[in-house]
Amino acid sequence: MNIGAVDHVEFYVGDAQQAAFYLCTAFGFRVCGQAGPETGQPDQRSLLLRQGGITLVLTSALTPKHPVAEYVARHGDGVANIAFEVSDAAGAFATAVDRKAIVVEEPVTHQQGGNEVVTASVLGFGDVAHRFVQRTGDRADFLPGTMEVTEPEPAPDQPLLSTVDHAAICVPAGQLRPTVEFYERVFGFRQIFEEFIEVGEQAMDSKVVQSPSGHVTFTLIEPVTGRRPGQIDTFLASHGGAGVQHLALLTNDIVATVPALEARGVKFLNTPDAYYDELTARLGEPELRVADLRRTNVLVDQDHWGQVFQLFTQSPHVRKTFFWEVIDRHGARTFGSGNIKALYEAVARDETTA
Template sequence: MDIRGIDHIELFVGDARQAAFYFDRAVGFQLLGQGGPETGLADQRSLLLSQGDVRMVLTTGLTAGHPASRYVQRHGDGVAVVALEVDDAAGAYAELVRRGAAGVTPPTTRTGADTEVVTAEVGGFGDVRHRLVSRHGDRGEFLPGAIEMIPSDGGGKLLAEIDHLAVCVPPGQLDETVRHYRDVFGFAEIFTEHVEVAGQAMNSTVVQSGSGRVTLVLLEPDRSRRPGQLDAFLDQHVGAGVQHLGLRTDDIVTAVAALAERGVRFAGTPASYYDALEARVGPVDAPLERLRDLGVLVDRDHGGQLLQIFTESMHVRRTLFLELIERRGARTFGSGNIKALYEAKERELAAAGTTVAAPTPQEVRA
């Protein structure tokens, strides 16, 4: 079974039009298609948006019993489906169920004038499903007969693709989730670490498809330490889910400046973080003052540097947020910034002569 990449993600939201307005006006996505009862999507309204190679479906249930309505009631707005591109959706579904995946929706075929799309769904983590998608023929149609396409150039080009999804699971479930993706989906473990700072701790394991195009950063809080942002996510989201979407950009400085001008709010970074930046990661091929103004973070691994920044959550429960990431050879995910941000905040407090309780990483970023 060859998992080629992420075909699309689907968010279940309370108001698809309102969510689309934010992703369009603020983040630079563009409407590609829409569907609802009039196109055979019973009891729901779905909007298809795109930017670069990122395709996103926003779905709102129109009745209380619709799965999207139940999801939003329990979790709030969030990623409900991570769709995987495969050669043969029907064959992949059968193979995954044989390996132990929970079958959710058996294979369904939709045909258009010049295209055929086969989909099926299996369980993933928490209430998040994986939709298996195989496409044949003209790829201009997303879901023939269900999503009516709208002429579009695909929106802005600030964001290139989905780099990774960060998934938070309850304490004690990390190893089980890793085994599930390894044994059922054939993913490989490529990175693991234990992060401890300011009395908080978390475990992290990164799993990746054989193609290298689907990456899940699996996170678990260590509840033997004091609560932090992962605990807050699990409480507000009510269980496992996608904590943030990592969106790769080829030029993070331009992207952050453009999105900030459109109204996207980014997590703050202490000014003193940049005082020790080049001593920690080496020379950065970007003006430090510009990085300081925008709040862009920098980390390094054996492959090179990465630049990253996190948005504030746009949701009322303060759960799902976005990460913009530019890779300059680095293959990891910036864990060095957690400690660096904490130490920068400590220097600021010491310089001001302030004695207060140590901040959590979430408080540092806020």
């Protein structure tokens, strides 16, 4: 199937203009294109946002019975499509369907001038689809003939964020193993990490799958039945089923990026001082100064290859479902178990103070 990187992530939102304003103001994205009635799509409005190698599409319905309106009514604002870069979209689509994936959109060719983009979509988990994207020509022309590319305003600073590192996905109890098997069978992913996390009377199970290219990574999480309901249960109830809990965006200097984002208005989860008091005893001396980590609330963990530094935002949504992660990898290829538990505890604290 030859899946490369994440081509783009599409959000279905109640108000694309408002969502774009937040992401541009707080995270430094820039609007680079739009689609709607003027481009032959009378029932919806889409905005194209970019920063570094990250591409987001924000789509809103213009009519109450549009599928986007139905999605937002059911789930709130959230990720609706994680698109994969491929060399042959029609071939990847045919292979996925042959492997029992559910069809969302048959192959479509978008063409204008010398630029051509072929897309096709199949269902992934819950209501989230995967779009295969094959590009020929100028990659800046996102969907030739379908989306009007606009000249973005000059960025005042260098990009703070570079790529989509991974997506964290919550699935109902009992669906973790079948979802892993689905991604292995349909898309050729492989499991690279697993962890069982206990926090007090709550517990969750997690497995990480990754594309053969190593550029698409999904952390899959399910609650454990028979334990006290926790924040994974809360997400599933508030979101209305399986969905993307957070997207992780890569930075190359997290102790500089976090304060820069905070100055723009991004609110991050707090980390207790005790976490840093115990850090060197648990991991040894981290590659970044403990004082800088404490000042920025950044978490640190490690795997066999190196260390990973992470911090999670508060959810900006009324349902307190989707949120963002900023991540900085110093050689680490997977995830350490300590940060997963720390995230679980931090989100739980945020929910109790809401």
